[in-house]
Amino acid sequence: SRAGETVGQVSADEMWRRSPRQVCLVLDDVHEVGAGSQAATLLAALVAALPANGHVVLSGRYPPPVPLARSSAQGRVERLGEGDLAFGDDDLAAFAALRETPLERLTDLGGWPALVELRTAAAGDRVDDFLAEEVMAALSERDRRVVATVAALGGADQELLDAVVGAGTDIERLLARLPLVSSDEHGWYAIHPVWSERVGRELHPDDRREAHRLGGLALAGRDLHQAVDLLVEAGADDDLRAVLRTECRAQDLTASAEGLGRLHARLPHAVRASPEGSLVAGIALAGTDLDRASDLLSSAAQRFAEAGDDAGLLSAVEHLALCAHWREDVDLLGALWGYGERLAGLPEAKGLLAIGEALVADTSGDARGVLAALDTLDPSDLAPYWRTPVAWLRASAQLAMGFPDAARRNVEVAVAAAGPALRGALAMLLVNALTHCGEIEAAKQELDHMLGELARAGNDHTLALGYTMASSRAALAGDVDDAERQLARARQHAGPDPRPSLVASLRGAQASIALGRGDEDAAARLCAAQLDGHKVNEGRQRYGHVRRLPVLYVLLPETRDQFLAEDLGPCYRPALTLAQALVALREDGSVGPAAALTPDTWAAAPSFLPTSWMVELATAAAAGGQPGAEAAVTDAGAVARPALRRLADRPAAP
Numbered sequence: 001s002r003a004g005e006t007v008g009q010v011s012a013d014e015m016w017r018r019s020p021r022q023v024c025l026v027l028d029d030v031h032e033v034g035a036g037s038q039a040a041t042l043l044a045a046l047v048a049a050l051p052a053n054g055h056v057v058l059s060g061r062y063p064p065p066v067p068l069a070r071s072s073a074q075g076r077v078e079r080l081g082e083g084d085l086a087f088g089d090d091d092l093a094a095f096a097a098l099r100e101t102p103l104e105r106l107t108d109l110g111g112w113p114a115l116v117e118l119r120t121a122a123a124g125d126r127v128d129d130f131l132a133e134e135v136m137a138a139l140s141e142r143d144r145r146v147v148a149t150v151a152a153l154g155g156a157d158q159e160l161l162d163a164v165v166g167a168g169t170d171i172e173r174l175l176a177r178l179p180l181v182s183s184d185e186h187g188w189y190a191i192h193p194v195w196s197e198r199v200g201r202e203l204h205p206d207d208r209r210e211a212h213r214l215g216g217l218a219l220a221g222r223d224l225h226q227a228v229d230l231l232v233e234a235g236a237d238d239d240l241r242a243v244l245r246t247e248c249r250a251q252d253l254t255a256s257a258e259g260l261g262r263l264h265a266r267l268p269h270a271v272r273a274s275p276e277g278s279l280v281a282g283i284a285l286a287g288t289d290l291d292r293a294s295d296l297l298s299s300a301a302q303r304f305a306e307a308g309d310d311a312g313l314l315s316a317v318e319h320l321a322l323c324a325h326w327r328e329d330v331d332l333l334g335a336l337w338g339y340g341e342r343l344a345g346l347p348e349a350k351g352l353l354a355i356g357e358a359l360v361a362d363t364s365g366d367a368r369g370v371l372a373a374l375d376t377l378d379p380s381d382l383a384p385y386w387r388t389p390v391a392w393l394r395a396s397a398q399l400a401m402g403f404p405d406a407a408r409r410n411v412e413v414a415v416a417a418a419g420p421a422l423r424g425a426l427a428m429l430l431v432n433a434l435t436h437c438g439e440i441e442a443a444k445q446e447l448d449h450m451l452g453e454l455a456r457a458g459n460d461h462t463l464a465l466g467y468t469m470a471s472s473r474a475a476l477a478g479d480v481d482d483a484e485r486q487l488a489r490a491r492q493h494a495g496p497d498p499r500p501s502l503v504a505s506l507r508g509a510q511a512s513i514a515l516g517r518g519d520e521d522a523a524a525r526l527c528a529a530q531l532d533g534h535k536v537n538e539g540r541q542r543y544g545h546v547r548r549l550p551v552l553y554v555l556l557p558e559t560r561d562q563f564l565a566e567d568l569g570p571c572y573r574p575a576l577t578l579a580q581a582l583v584a585l586r587e588d589g590s591v592g593p594a595a596a597l598t599p600d601t602w603a604a605a606p607s608f609l610p611t612s613w614m615v616e617l618a619t620a621a622a623a624g625g626q627p628g629a630e631a632a633v634t635d636a637g638a639v640a641r642p643a644l645r646r647l648a649d650r651p652a653a654p
Contacts (some may be wrong), residue, residue, distance in 0.1 A: 008045025015054035018420065019236040024055040032058035047071065050549035061135075061474065063081055082179060086111030097118075110180045110192050135178060136199065143174055144202065152177070152208050153230065154213045155190035161220035164211050189319045209234045216240070220247050226451035228263055230499045237271055244276040245304075245312040248319075249348070251529035260284035275303035275312060283319050286326075287459045290499070293380045294332065296321045296640070305339065314343055318352065325359045326461070328500055328540055333360045351381035358393050388426075395429055400543040402569015404436035424462055425453035428469060435607045436571045447473065461509035463501060464493040468505035470539060475512035478611045483513050504530045504541050508548060515551070515610045524555040538629045547569045553579035554586075582613060595624025 015023040025046075042068045045054060058064045073079045087095060092111060096103040099120040109115040135143055146169050149158045153164065155582060158485030171189055175181045180192035191199060203211065207238060217298060218231035220243040227247075231240040233442045261284040271277050282296030299319040310530045317339050324332035335355070340356065343349045353531035354377045374394055382390065391414035399407035418426055427450035434443035447470055453646065454463040467490035475483035481525050487509050494502055511526035527548075536559050538546040545552060552559045560583075578601060581593035594617045605614050620628035 005041055005045040008021040008042045008047075009049050012051060012054060014047035016051035019051065019053045022055065026055060026057040026059070028059045030058045030064040035065035035066055037065075054236055058421050061179065082112075083231060085113070087113060087116060090115065109194050112179060115194065124376075124515060136202075139177075140161045146174060147169075147178065148199050148202040149211050150189065151191045151196040152203055152211050154196075154226070156215075158191065160180065160215060160218050164214045169353075173400050174481065190630075209236075212236075217243070224248075225263055226298055232266060232268060235269060240267070240271055241274055241276045242284070243392075243486070244271075244280055245309065245315060245447070248276075248279055248315050248374055257339055275300045275307070275309075275316075278303070279312065279316055279319070284595050285386075286319065287457075291324055291459075294320065294327065294329075305342070310343060310346055311348075313339060314346060314349055314352075317343065321356055321359055325363055326499075328363050330360065330363050333363060348383075351377050351386065353483050355386060355393075356391065358390075362393055362396065363540055365400075365538065365540045367397035367400040367543070370394070371401075375586040378618060384417070388414045388422055392429065393435070395426075396543065397434070399429065399433055400546065402546075402571045402573075404433045406570050408433040408437060422457075424457045424466065425457070427453050428462075431469065436604075437545075438603055440606050444473075460493040460495060461499060464490045464495075464498065464502055465505055467488075467493065468502070468509040475509070475516040476610045480516040480518060483509070483516060487513065501541060501544075504532075504544065508544065511551065512610070515612070518612070520555060520563060523551070525567065527552055527555050528639060531556070531559075535559075537566060547608075548582060549575040550579035550582070550613070551610075554582050554613075571607075574601040575608045577601050578605055578617065580619075582617055585617070591620040591624035594620035595626040595629075597626070637649060 020411045032219050047066055057273035068077050091101055092106055096106055098300055099504045101120045106119055118204050146165055149165055158171050175189050181189055183189045212234035213236045214232040216227045217239060218457050219227040224247050227243060260280055264280045264284055267277055275402055277298045278300040285293035301313055301320060304316055319335055321336055354373050357373035358370045361373055374390060392408045395407040395410035411426050411433060415426050430488045431443050434446055451466050454466040467486045471483045471486035474486060507530040511523040514523035541588055548561055553563055581597060584590045584593040
């Protein structure tokens with residue numbers, strides 16, 4: 001060690017004696033210098049004693065065993081890594097032209113100059129020979145095996161490597177010694193394709209299959225797609241089916257089932273034909289074909305039950321319950337209770353029966369039943385995935401009961417943790433909550449965000465619902481042309497067989513457009529079709545009917561007693577008062593109820609009434625002597641004229 005220090009100092013002194021001439025000492029292959037060796041001591045002493053005219057170039061495959069922190073802090077170290085030394089696109093093109101070699105022969109080598117030179121000089125196997133002789137030969141037998149395993153897996157991080165080969169190898173330190181290895185900010189390392197296949201073949205086929213199997217099992221909870229690919233490569237069908245049973249739980253999948261159709265296509269035939277195959281296919285179809293998805297999931301549930309596989313049954317029942325809710329299929333939800341007692345004892349199912357009760361109540365339009373079921377839940381029983389759907393169910397019920405502030409708080413909490421499929425649905429709820437909180441401008445801004453989230457989720461049904469909402473709002477605000485455009489988009493995504501809730505929403509949007517055009521007879525017919533012979537408090541569509549209370553109350557007299565019999569929540573009582581004032585004006589010629597409207601009731605009017613109806617009521621209120629009512633008419637501008645003409649043409653007009 002002392003000898004090394006002495007040689008280093010002597011070398012530095014020799015450089016100083018040549019001052020003022022600049023002297024540079026170039027040392028190649030410093031990766032061969034072992035840490036703590038006499039050679040390492042020499043290099044450290046040389047670097048520490050360098051005079052102002054002295055320079056050292058240390059060239060190697062990974063950082064030299066020399067302390068450089070102080071020199072780096074002083075700005076005396078220039079580091080050139082693999083990326084700095086690699087050929088760029090222009091360099092590669094110039095080199096190919098110089099060697100009269102087609103450029104496409106050189107583009108898969110990561111820009112490595114030595115490999116590019118080999119490829120131009122001889123056949124492609126020379127590249128493999130170089131990597132094997134110059135890189136792999138310098139590794140120990142264990143390190144060679146680890147590198148071959150990383151290559152066979154298609155990449156790895158420390159956690160995955162430990163699961164496959166056992167602890168004891170620092171992946172960062174090992175792969176830093178190799179060329180053409182990339183890494184990301186999460187610590188995932190991948191070997192360049194130019195040599196990963198060659199290196200991966202160093203494993204015996206049996207060892208390679210076992211590496212794939214262990215890697216697939218280790219990745220199952222982190223990346224289902226990569227896990228499936230590895231298990232398919234391993235031919236481990238039993239392990240693959242077990243992974244699909246457990247990792248296709250609704251709480252374990254990403255909220256969007258994007259890519260599951262492609263995953264299903266990659267499964268071996270025997271696995272596709274299994275109940276696990278039906279499970280994956282059903283989940284993949286849920287966003288586009290609920291009927292087919294329900295059939296596949298029902299088949300999977302039955303087969304799991306017959307096989308005594310409760311884990312698979314739980315996965316199938318979870319997704320089937322969600323499909324039944326989206327289909328508004330109370331009968332199917334009820335049928336699933338047949339599995340409830342069997343699953344109740346599973347620790348993984350704790351809390352799910354209460355969620356099932358809430359889904360049944362929600363599908364039936366029983367907002368109080370939803371809250372009663374959710375209130376029995378212990379939050380600690382729920383996996384994180386279910387917290388967002390629970391918040392959505394709670395907020396939806398709160399809004400239906402007329403408490404938009406509470407609904408808004410629950411939605412805003414849920415949005416932060418929601419996946420892509422739920423963000424759009426939550427945004428729809430948030431738009432309605434903001435509207436009934438009186439924050440009309442905020443609701444307009446959220447509407448644009450909502451449509452973007454729904455489009456990203458890729459569910460045509462919910463996207464069509466979003467466009468009907470946008471259409472109705474535009475029409476009620478007096479922008480009929482925009483309402484028509486939004487309705488056309490809704491129809492485009494609705495498909496040939498829309499679900500009942502979407503049919504009702506499409507008719508509601510059409511009715512709003514008819515109102516915007518002043519055709520109340522057509523609007524009344526569409527509203528009657530929207531109800532389809534049902535009362536306003538029947539089924540989940542009740543949630544939408546109460547938000548359209550004034551339109552239905554005014555245009556369809558048969559709904560009036562139904563609304564009067566309802567226990568309306570706080571935000572819907574002003575809507576009833578507005579509707580009653582408009583009916584009194586139109587049918588009795590009485591301006592008294594309009595003139596008696598309070599400021600709080602007027603504040604709710606933009607959330608419920610077409611602009612023309614607000615003008616009509618404001619005109620009547622002004623005629624009845626309400627101070628300030630004229631301002632609402634003046635502010636409405638041209639929209640006020642049809643309402644004024646309609647009012648003036650009535651018998652005994654004020």
